[in-house]
Amino acid sequence: MNYNRKEYSEDELIQLYRAILKPRMIEERMLVLLRQGKVTKWFSGIGQEAISVGAAMALEQDEYILPLHRNLGVFTSRGVELDRLFAQFQGKTLGFTKGRDRSFHFGTNEHHIVGMISHLGPQLAVADGIALADLLENKEKVTLVFSGDGGASEGDFHEALNVAAVWGLPVIFMIENNGYGLSTPSNEQFKFKHFIDKGPAYGIDSLQIDGNNILEVYDTVRQAAASIRKNPRPMLIEAITFRMRGHEEASGTKYVPKELFEKWAKKDPVENFERYLLDELVLTQKAMESIKEELKAEIEEGLQTAFAEPMPEADREQELADMYKPFHQEVVSPAAEGKTERRFVDAISDALSQSMERYPELVLMGQDIAEYGGVFKVTEGFVDKFGKDRVRNTPLCESAILGIGLGLSVRGQKSMVEMQFADFVSAGFSQIVNNLAKSHYRWGQNADVVVRMPTGAGTAAGPFHSQSNEAWFFHTPGLKVVYPSSPYDAKGLLNAAIEDPNPVMYFEHKLLYRSISQEIPDDYYTVEIGKAKTVAEGTDLTIITYGMGVHWAKQLQQELSDASIEILDLRTLLPWDKEAVRAAVEKTGRVIILHEDTMTGGIGGEIAAWISEHCFELLDAPVARVASLDTAVPFAPPLEQEFLPRQRLRQKAEAMLNY
Numbered sequence: 001m002n003y004n005r006k007e008y009s010e011d012e013l014i015q016l017y018r019a020i021l022k023p024r025m026i027e028e029r030m031l032v033l034l035r036q037g038k039v040t041k042w043f044s045g046i047g048q049e050a051i052s053v054g055a056a057m058a059l060e061q062d063e064y065i066l067p068l069h070r071n072l073g074v075f076t077s078r079g080v081e082l083d084r085l086f087a088q089f090q091g092k093t094l095g096f097t098k099g100r101d102r103s104f105h106f107g108t109n110e111h112h113i114v115g116m117i118s119h120l121g122p123q124l125a126v127a128d129g130i131a132l133a134d135l136l137e138n139k140e141k142v143t144l145v146f147s148g149d150g151g152a153s154e155g156d157f158h159e160a161l162n163v164a165a166v167w168g169l170p171v172i173f174m175i176e177n178n179g180y181g182l183s184t185p186s187n188e189q190f191k192f193k194h195f196i197d198k199g200p201a202y203g204i205d206s207l208q209i210d211g212n213n214i215l216e217v218y219d220t221v222r223q224a225a226a227s228i229r230k231n232p233r234p235m236l237i238e239a240i241t242f243r244m245r246g247h248e249e250a251s252g253t254k255y256v257p258k259e260l261f262e263k264w265a266k267k268d269p270v271e272n273f274e275r276y277l278l279d280e281l282v283l284t285q286k287a288m289e290s291i292k293e294e295l296k297a298e299i300e301e302g303l304q305t306a307f308a309e310p311m312p313e314a315d316r317e318q319e320l321a322d323m324y325k326p327f328h329q330e331v332v333s334p335a336a337e338g339k340t341e342r343r344f345v346d347a348i349s350d351a352l353s354q355s356m357e358r359y360p361e362l363v364l365m366g367q368d369i370a371e372y373g374g375v376f377k378v379t380e381g382f383v384d385k386f387g388k389d390r391v392r393n394t395p396l397c398e399s400a401i402l403g404i405g406l407g408l409s410v411r412g413q414k415s416m417v418e419m420q421f422a423d424f425v426s427a428g429f430s431q432i433v434n435n436l437a438k439s440h441y442r443w444g445q446n447a448d449v450v451v452r453m454p455t456g457a458g459t460a461a462g463p464f465h466s467q468s469n470e471a472w473f474f475h476t477p478g479l480k481v482v483y484p485s486s487p488y489d490a491k492g493l494l495n496a497a498i499e500d501p502n503p504v505m506y507f508e509h510k511l512l513y514r515s516i517s518q519e520i521p522d523d524y525y526t527v528e529i530g531k532a533k534t535v536a537e538g539t540d541l542t543i544i545t546y547g548m549g550v551h552w553a554k555q556l557q558q559e560l561s562d563a564s565i566e567i568l569d570l571r572t573l574l575p576w577d578k579e580a581v582r583a584a585v586e587k588t589g590r591v592i593i594l595h596e597d598t599m600t601g602g603i604g605g606e607i608a609a610w611i612s613e614h615c616f617e618l619l620d621a622p623v624a625r626v627a628s629l630d631t632a633v634p635f636a637p638p639l640e641q642e643f644l645p646r647q648r649l650r651q652k653a654e655a656m657l658n659y
Contacts, residue, residue, distance in 0.1 A: 001272045003215045010282045017277055018291055020053045020214055023072040024270045025295050026082075029303070030089070038307075039089055043103060045070030047212070047244035050269035051176055053077050054217025055144055059225055064130045064410070066114045066123045066145040067104060070176065070243070074146075075104070078111040082302030092309040097442050098322075099312035106443040107410075114410060115443070119430050120148065121156030124173065125400040126435070128160055129407015129415075131169040131232075136363070136389055136413075140229040144172040144221070150181020153189050159400035164234035165202045166395055171234045172224060173204075176211060182247040183255040195238040204234050211239030212269040242267070323478045325446035325501045331528050332495070334521035342520050345513035347487035348452075349378050351494035352416065354524040356386050359414050362498065365392045365401050366418030366452075375420055376454060376513055398428035405449035406435055414448045414498060422455035422507065423467045436503040437478030447503040450494070456509040456548055456596055457628075457644060462635035468547075468597040468628070473505045474574050474606070480529060481574035483507040485550035487518040489571055492527030499526060509548045516551070532577035534584070538566035541656055542584045544607060545594040546570040552646050553594060556653055563657055573603055581607065582615055589620030590656045594649060599627035621659040626652045 005013060027046050033039040045052065052073030056065060067074040075085060088095030088106060096106040107114040114130070116123050127145035134141040147157060152175060164171045175195045179186050192198065199206025209220050217239060224235050242264035246252045253261075277283035342350065356362055364379060364386075370393040373380030382391045394401045398419065405415040419425045425432070436447035457466035473479050482497055482504055484490040490508065497504035535550055540563050543553040553567045568584040570576055585591050591611060593604035604625040611623050626645045634640050641647070 001210075001213055001267060001276070003213065003273070003276050004219075005215060005280075006219060008215070013277060013282050014287075016053070016057060016214055016218060017273060017283065018295070019057055019077050020049050020073065020270055020273060021291065022076045022295050023049050023053065025292070026072060026076065026299055029299055033303075041102065041250070043069035043247070044243070044245035045072050047264060047268065048176060048178060048241045049073045050214035050217050050273075051174065051211045051239045051241060054214045055172075055174055055221045058218050058221035059142065059144060062112055063141050063225070064112045064114060064127070064143045066116070066127045066143070068116050068120075068123075068146045068148060068151070068176075069104060070148075071104065071146055074113060075111075078113060080108065080111055080113070082298060083305035086302050086306035087309050090306055090309075091311065092306060093312040094306065094309045101442045107445055108443070109410065109445070114445075117434055117438075119434055120151030121154035121160075122399070122403050122431055122435050124156055124160030125163070125403025125431070126407040126410070127171050128164050128167075128169050128400060129404035130410055131164070131171045131407070132167065132363075132404060133408050133411030133413050134170060135168075135232055142170045142172060142225045142228045144174055144225075146174050146176060148181065149175065149177040149179070149186055149195070150184065150189055152195065153181070156399055156403070159395075159397035160403070161198075161202050161204060161234065161236070162395055163397050163400045163404065165204050167392075168233050170228045170232040172221065172228070173234065173236045174221075175236065175238045176241055177238055178241045178243040179260075180243060180247075180256070182251065195236065199236045202236075204236050206236040206238065208238045208240065211241030212264075212267045212272070214269055214273050323441045324480075325440050327501055329496060329500065329526070329529060332524065332526040334523035334525040336521075336523050338522040339519045340522055341517050342487050342491075343514055343517045344487045344490055344508070345376060345378060347491040347518075347520055348494055348508060349380075350520075351491040351498070352379065353382065353385070355495055355498040356382070356390065358524060359498065361412065362414040362416065363390050363392065363408060364416045364418070365394050365404065367394055367396060367420045369393060369418055374418060376510070378418075398424055399431050402428040402431035402449070402451070403435065406431070406439060406447045409446060409448040414450075416450045416452060416498065418452045419454065421465045422453035422469055423464050425451065425453060425469065429472070432473065432479070432503070432505075433476045437476050439478075440502070441478055446501045448501045450497045450504045450506055452494075453505060453507045454510050455507045456511055457633045457640055458511040458548070460635060460637050460640060461633075463632040466633035466640075468595070470505070470507055470573055471597055471602050474603050478503065479574060480504045480572070481507070482529060482572050483546045484571060485509075485512070485547050485569050487516065488520045489527055489533070489569075491520055492525050493529065493571065495524060496526040496529050500529060504529075507547065511548060512551075527571070530572045530575045530577060532580035533569045533571055534580070535567040535569050536565060538564040539588055540564040541590045541592065541653060542566040542568060542588040543592045543594055543653075544568045544570065544581060544584060546573065548596050549594040552649055556649055559650065560653060560657075563653075565653075576607070578610065578614075581611065582618075585611055585615045586618045589618060590659065591619070591621075592624045592626055592649070592652055592656060594626045594645065596628055596644065598630050599625060600630050602627050621656055624652050624656055
């Protein structure tokens with residue numbers, strides 16, 4: 001193997017040797033423990049250590065790295081305590097996830113590492129977000145994120161590279177090309193020959209290196225990082241290497257031709273570098289043995305500490321509490337009495353503008369939200385007021401933009417991501433339910449992201465611009481779901497959502513944008529998240545609803561003027577106000593749960609079940625649900641009106657009143 005030491009001193013070379021030897025020795029020990037049943041799973045990076053170690057050693061200690069399965073060398077090079085690392089592998093509380101996740105599925109801001117999730121690809125956009133924060137703060141920093149050749153087939157890879165290129169983000173995309181995605185060889189993953197062929201198509205500088213040559217990796221990343229710090233831009237580095245063991249130990253390697261192992265065994269990155277240093281008299285046999293003994297002792301000490309740690313004890317209250325970053329909302333009242341008649345859409349715009357003033361770290365992102373002002377004109381004029389750094393047009397890359405929101409959170413910033421239509425959130429679903437929602441529970445990193453969701457039918461927009469998809473997120477612990485029905489609540493709840501450090505899905509019904517108005521405070525104020533509101537008092541029948549359902553219920557109340565109807569607006573769907581629901585049930589004994597979403601799997605089913613379980617003795621009739629038909633949202637107005645529950649609401653209410 002060709003090593004070019006350039007100007008590097010003997011001390012630097014020995015430091016690199018210690019750094020590459022450490023993960024190899026840990027891995028060899030882990031394989032023994034795996035056979036002994038003391039570790040349950042292992043993803044081996046043997047043969048690929050030069051990439052992890054060389055890249056990590058080349059960066060500054062406070063520059064973030066986002067590793068994958070085979071990047072143990074990143075953690076060891078960053079000085080992660082071995083007892084905690086080994087405890088993490090065993091699911092012990094001493095680890096970084098309190099036993100809630102395994103292997104490298106964790107992050108540590110102390111060491112500037114953000115670990116992976118099993119869905120390969122989403123971490124690439126998180127790196128974009130960290131880099132964006134550095135760019136906005138004028139910090140000369142670079143972020144490095146790993147991808148395998150198999151994972152690069154994911155759409156997240158394209159989205160992350162595309163946004164990084166368009167926005168000029170200081171990110172190094174390190175592609176470890178080891179020839180296989182689990183058992184699938186590269187020729188069944190992609191048709192191009194090299195990943196560096198992709199760079200020019202994105203407008204990204206690309207380099208290819210020998211991933212088994214630690215000096216080449218170290219020097220290349222070091223120079224690339226220095227260049228990017230001065231001239232922020234993304235760069236793609238393809239490291240050619242080989243995986244000497246299975247994807248994970250249980251999968252084996254029978255699918256790999258024997259001659260490939262023989263070829264790459266000769267290119268072992270640890271053995272070759274060790275031999276080179278001995279030949280160059282940089283390292284003596286005695287010094288080498290001393291280093292190995294020292295590392296062995298450090299590893300054994302870490303293992304003994306980790307083994308001595310007990311397994312975590314389940315604490316139900318703690319488990320539930322840790323899904324969210326602790327936050328006690330103190331409701332903010334307007335500072336002055338001034339009020340103005342505002343439409344629903346104006347109230348949302350007011351909230352965004354005042355929150356931008358209140359939180360200089362807040363960044364708005366979405367398709368066409370800058371000069372154009374968004375398709376609903378919510379952010380019209382914002383560029384002139386706040387600048388394009390903070391009001392950012394995005395490519396059509398929903399997943400990447402949501403991931404960037406998490407990356408900004410890692411760096412202590414807030415973000416609002418606008419889905420042009422709530423329907424389009426499906427393109428970024430994994431980022432929300434797997435990354436944003438679970439991040440705090442897994443390793444204590446909150447996702448300070450609000451996702452605005454223009455939602456609902458009634459505008460003859462058809463199946464892909466009319467869905468009510470709040471139930472998708474109602475089922476996901478770690479998220480908060482807000483759905484206002486009035487201009488007052490729209491402003492107050494959006495301000496509250498932005499204030500809250502947890503991820504909030506904020507639904508706003510498109511039909512309400514310009515159809516309703518209300519006098520609301522001119523000043524900044526908030527409404528309590530998780531608190532329902534009694535819209536109308538009644539004694540005969542309770543309608544529990546939210547969003548457009550509130551207005552249908554109010555219309556019904558006028559039509560059935562002889563009946564006394566209680567209307568409870570949930571306002572927040574997750575967490576929902578159980579005390580208010582119980583009180584409303586107790587007042588009338590008859591309950592209809594109304595929502596625009598389809599019946600099956602809708603939020604009404606959960607609330608109805610809770611009422612039946614906890615308020616059965618208060619009921620004078622079975623709990624009823626009224627919802628849209630279990631079909632896609634149709635386009636033609638007559639079909640859409642039949643789809644929506646408004647007509648069926650009156651029939652159900654009359655039946656309940658006569659029960």
